Amino acid sequence: MLRENYPKPVFYRLMNLVSSHDVPRALFELGYKKYGAANYDEMRKRLLLCFVLQFTYPGAPTFYYGDEVGMTGGADPMNRGPYPWKEDGCDYGDYSLIDVVKELSTIRRENPVLIDGEVRMLSAGKNVLAYERTDGKSRILILMNNATEAKTFQPDNSRAGWKVLSPAAAINIHDHGEIVVPATGYLILRAK
Numbered sequence: 001m002l003r004e005n006y007p008k009p010v011f012y013r014l015m016n017l018v019s020s021h022d023v024p025r026a027l028f029e030l031g032y033k034k035y036g037a038a039n040y041d042e043m044r045k046r047l048l049l050c051f052v053l054q055f056t057y058p059g060a061p062t063f064y065y066g067d068e069v070g071m072t073g074g075a076d077p078m079n080r081g082p083y084p085w086k087e088d089g090c091d092y093g094d095y096s097l098i099d100v101v102k103e104l105s106t107i108r109r110e111n112p113v114l115i116d117g118e119v120r121m122l123s124a125g126k127n128v129l130a131y132e133r134t135d136g137k138s139r140i141l142i143l144m145n146n147a148t149e150a151k152t153f154q155p156d157n158s159r160a161g162w163k164v165l166s167p168a169a170a171i172n173i174h175d176h177g178e179i180v181v182p183a184t185g186y187l188i189l190r191a192k
Helices: 026-056 096-110
Strands: 015-017 060-062 118-122 128-134 139-145 151-153 162-166 179-181 185-191
Touching: 015 026, 026 060, 026 096, 026 128, 026 139, 026 185, 060 096, 096 162, 128 151, 139 179, 179 185
Parallel strands: 015 060
Antiparallel strands: 118 128, 128 139, 139 185, 151 179, 162 185
């Protein structure tokens, strides 16, 4: 695992970067090159999963300009297109993504455990990535579902109460403690 190759202080400061000037943009790779704009809603959901990983996994969330508004450029030089400034009359770009980035940034800033806390990967089954961040005072559970149908996850301590940090929607927890993770969606939860 890559994590084992770095001392903890270095690993926790590495750039969590999805796109750059050297590779096609994230949204392009998540489906735009195959479907174009026709399947944008699904691609957008997958891009949000990338954003969640960038802000909740150890490392520094780092964005290549334009990912925060859904730029779609392919291989170089198409990945270096001009930023779609709304103020300049550009009619492309998903500016609602900026609100998600701001929300994730606020969650990270208000929960230092997401910056310096330990990370533990959890067994979650097919299509679900689950891990927790802990620091002795706080416990944050991150669940990401890449399937097109909802999945369930059973936390270690099913009796723990959870506060939803994101997205701002009601959490569905079954009587026996299973958490329902929405289709192509995520949950960021803090133990009460």
